Each structure stands twice: as C-alpha cells, then as structure tokens.
Amino acid sequence: MPPLILASASAIRQQLLANAGIPVQAIPARVDEETIRTALEAEGAKPRDVADTLAEMKARKLAERNPAAVVIGCDQVLDFEGRVFAKPETPDAARAQLTALRGRTHRLFSAVVLYESARPVWRHMGEVRLTMRAFSDAYLDDYITRNWDEVRHCVGAYQLEGEGARLFAQVEGDYFSVLGLPLLPLLNYLGQRGLIAA
Numbered sequence: 234m235p236p237l238i239l240a241s242a243s244a245i246r247q248q249l250l251a252n253a254g255i256p257v258q259a260i261p262a263r264v265d266e267e268t269i270r271t272a273l274e275a276e277g278a279k280p281r282d283v284a285d286t287l288a289e290m291k292a293r294k295l296a297e298r299n300p301a302a303v304v305i306g307c308d309q310v311l312d313f314e315g316r317v318f319a320k321p322e323t324p325d326a327a328r329a330q331l332t333a334l335r336g337r338t339h340r341l342f343s344a345v346v347l348y349e350s351a352r353p354v355w356r357h358m359g360e361v362r363l364t365m366r367a368f369s370d371a372y373l374d375d376y377i378t379r380n381w382d383e384v385r386h387c388v389g390a391y392q393l394e395g396e397g398a399r400l401f402a403q404v405e406g407d408y409f410s411v412l413g414l415p416l417l418p419l420l421n422y423l424g425q426r427g428l429i430a431a
Contacts (some may be wrong), residue, residue, distance in 0.1 A: 234428055235349070238299055240291040240306045243386075244416045245394070246414045249300055253420060255429060262291035262306065270317065280312035281342040281358055288344035289353060303428055304348040312390040313339040324377050327390035331377075331400070334389065336367040337405035341388070343410040357418045359410030366402040376400070379383050 239246060242261035250257050266287055268327045273283045285308075293307025312316040313334060321327035343359040368376075376396060377384070384390045384397065391397030393404070408417035424431030 235287065236299075236302045237423075237428070238295055238302045238304045240295045240304055243307070243413060245392075245412050246307060247418060249409060249412060249414050249416050253416065255420070255423070257305070258374050260295055262294045264290050264294060266308075267319070270319070274317060280310045280315075280317050280340075281344075281360070282375055282417070283317060284308045284310040284342040284344040285346070285356065285358060288346040289356070292346045292348040292353070293351075296351045300351040303423075306346045306421070307414055309341060309343045309388055311339060311341055313337070319391045320388055322380050327377050327381065327384060330390050331365075331373055334365050335373075336365060338364040339389070341406075341411060343413055343415055345415055347419075347422070355422050357415050357422075359407050359415035359418075361402060361404065361406030363405075363411070364403040365400050368400060370416060 236396055237255065237257040239250065239257040239259045239429040241259060247257070247259045251282040264287070269287060269290065270283055275284060287308035290304040291308065292304045296302070296304040321330055341361045341363065345357050346353055358427055380396055383395060391400055404411065407415060407417070420429070423429040
C-alpha cells in the first residue's frame with residue numbers, strides 16, 4: 234500500500250487518524266493561506282469553495298513532491314452570515330469573534346481532498362451548523378484567559394473537544410467535521426480503495 238501523508242500540522246487531525254489506527258506521516262503544507270483566502274473572497278468565492286480550494290492546494294503541494302504517496306489535504310472555514318473567520322491573532326480578536334457569534338448560528342465547512350499519483354481522486358465537504366448560547370462577558374473573558382494557547386489555533390476561537398463545548402447551545406452535524414476532518418467519509422473511501430484494511 235502507498236504511504237499516507239497528511240498535509241497538515243494539525244495535532245487534532247493527526248490524533249483522529251491515529252485513534253482510528255491509520256498510520257500517516259504529517260507534513261505541513263506551506264501555502265500562503267491568508268493570501269489565497271483574500272484572493273478567493275475578492276473573486277466572490279463562497280466559504281465552502283474557499284475551504285475546498287485550500288484543502289486541494291495543500292494536498293497538491295505535497296503530492297507533487299511525493300507522487301508515490303496518497304496525500305490528504307484538509308482545511309476548515311467558519312462561515313458567519315457570509316463572512317469568513319480565520320484563526321484569531323490576538324486575544325482581542327478572539328473576543329471579537331466570539332462576541333459576534335454569541336447567541337447566533339454559524340457554519341463550519343471542513344474540506345478533505347485526496348491526491349494519488351499526484352492528481353486529485355476524491356474530495357468531501359463536511360458541513361456543521363453550530364449555535365452559541367448567550368454567555369456572559371465575564372465568562373467570555375475568563376474562557377479566553379484560560380484557553381488562549383489552544384484556541385488561537387482554531388477558527389472561531391473555540392475547541393468543541395475542550396471547554397469550548399460550554400459555549401454552545403446546539404450542534405447539528407458530524408462531530409469529526411467540527412474538529413476539522415470529516416473522518417468517517419475519509420475512512421470509508423480509503424477502505425473501499427484498499428488503501429487501508431477494510
């Protein structure tokens with residue numbers, strides 16, 4: 234079987250695959266996400282298309298250097314009323330994002346694209362609707378203080394697998410997609426193709 238490469242530095246994506254018994258080599262794909270995202274938004278691209286394009290660009294970059302491998306590219310975009318949220322750069326940016334989302338519903342798009350023999354062979358888009366509760370300013374400040382080191386790596390400034398669960402009133406959709414990897418569709422495809430034991 235060809236080696237599997239995860240084109241990501243995401244610890245949670247690596248952990249999800251490891252927990253499922255899938256050995257992958259994680260190699261960050263160095264693409265200028267901010268420039269690409271800005272250009273796509275300027276062209277009027279929808280948030281789901283931004284996620285898909287970034288996932289594909291990451292997979293393609295590593296697939297070109299590793300044509301014998303199956304490369305998994307992923308990206309996640311938060312869509313709030315047509316606005317795309319990126320990872321917050323400061324605690325104040327995290328506070329602004331969470332204040333905007335408080336008491337409202339937003340969507341997460343989690344894209345995964347597979348490259349085999351240096352060409353795209355499969356893609357999937359996970360979509361989840363999340364509704365935040367109307368938490369207090371005091372709780373918000375304490376939450377950011379306690380969790381900044383973790384949530385600065387997350388679009389929307391929360392981790393559902395951590396204390397971020399307390400921010401929500403309702404989540405509709407696949408839990409793994411919230412974490413940034415539509416795991417079950419990916420495992421099903423890899424199994425069907427004989428790329429993992431099925």
